[in-house]
Amino acid sequence: MVQLGLIGLGKMGFNMRERLRAAGHEVVGYDRNPDVTDTTSLEDLVSKLDAPRIVWIMVPAGEPTRQTVTELSNLLAEGDMVIDGGNSKYTDDKLNADLLAAKNIGYLDCGVSGGVWGKDNGYGLMVGGAAADVEKAMPIFDALRPEGPREEGFSHAGDVGAGHYAKMIHNGIEYGMMQAFAEGFELLEAAKVVKDVPAVIKGWQRGTVVRSWLLDLLVRALDEDPELDDLEGYVEDSGEGRWTLEEAINNAVPAPVISAALFARFASRQEHSAAMRAVAALRNQFGGHAVKKVGG
Numbered sequence: 653m654v655q656l657g658l659i660g661l662g663k664m665g666f667n668m669r670e671r672l673r674a675a676g677h678e679v680v681g682y683d684r685n686p687d688v689t690d691t692t693s694l695e696d697l698v699s700k701l702d703a704p705r706i707v708w709i710m711v712p713a714g715e716p717t718r719q720t721v722t723e724l725s726n727l728l729a730e731g732d733m734v735i736d737g738g739n740s741k742y743t744d745d746k747l748n749a750d751l752l753a754a755k756n757i758g759y760l761d762c763g764v765s766g767g768v769w770g771k772d773n774g775y776g777l778m779v780g781g782a783a784a785d786v787e788k789a790m791p792i793f794d795a796l797r798p799e800g801p802r803e804e805g806f807s808h809a810g811d812v813g814a815g816h817y818a819k820m821i822h823n824g825i826e827y828g829m830m831q832a833f834a835e836g837f838e839l840l841e842a843a844k845v846v847k848d849v850p851a852v853i854k855g856w857q858r859g860t861v862v863r864s865w866l867l868d869l870l871v872r873a874l875d876e877d878p879e880l881d882d883l884e885g886y887v888e889d890s891g892e893g894r895w896t897l898e899e900a901i902n903n904a905v906p907a908p909v910i911s912a913a914l915f916a917r918f919a920s921r922q923e924h925s926a927a928m929r930a931v932a933a934l935r936n937q938f939g940g941h942a943v944k945k946v947g948g
């Protein structure tokens with residue numbers, strides 16, 4: 653049994669606390685939401701833990717995570733350790749690690765995959781940092797990861813930053829896979845050759861090359877809404893896809909699938925695309941091709 657401080661009890665952190673407690677670990681959670689928190693402040697959280705402490709951060713990436721690391725750097729002591737489990741950009745990890753290292757506080761970055769299903773199924777984990785720190789936190793990783801061989805749901809990806817780098821690329825792949833399923837779905841719907849689209853997609857769940865958890869989730873969504881027409885075709889993104897493409901450019905690695913998937917999300921948010929108005933205008937200019945006028 654180990655003891656862990658957990659900051660951020662939203663969709664991910666709340667379920668992680670449940671899974672860790674179910675495995676017999678002691679978790680002291682902090683969240684600004686009084687309904688879910690175990691403590692009143694970060695100071696209080698730190699005071700409730702025995703040294704050497706391990707504190708896991710599960711708050712939104714960017715400023716909220718950086719701010720939390722900064723506050724912890726003033727509250728923790730030599731020998732303690734911080735783990736950032738959020739979807740942070742990997743370049744933030746070096747800054748966090750350096751800030752904490754100045755006080756001899758350890759740091760690991762951990763990409764966490766599995767969403768709201770992780771509480772029961774376990775979370776896929778990819779970790780960056782020193783091997784000795786990874787070893788210290790292993791009981792926590794073992795409780796969070798799925799059952800089965802450790803190396804199939806956990807990796808020590810490399811030095812600080814490597815865990816979030818691995819998660820970034822994982823999410824880039826996720827964008828591409830989702831987009832491929834989505835385009836197949838639209839084609840099946842459009843062509844009307846296939847009479848029962850949800851049945852065909854359900855029939856791909858076993859034996860086929862494309863069977864996968866994302867396919868299972870698509871089947872689940874279609875069970876609830878067979879044509880998905882309760883939904884707007886509007887898709888946000890949280891950064892990982894953009895960072896993956898920055899890496900593709902920096903390393904001159906072609907990534908046409910992931911970039912198309914990201915741009916499809918941008919297109920999904922446009923009601924009145926300037927680019928497509930320009931294409932319509934140009935076709936009209938050079939070829940006299942018909943255009944549709946607003947309100948016409």
Ligand SMILES: O=C(O)[C@H](O)[C@@H](O)[C@H](O)[C@H](O)COP(=O)(O)O
Pocket residue numbers: 739764765766767823826888889890891892893
């Ligand atoms: O592996 C996972 O569990 C998911 O990738 C998870 O991390 C989350 O759902 C993404 O952050 C969504 O990312 P986008 O908002 O960029 O689609």
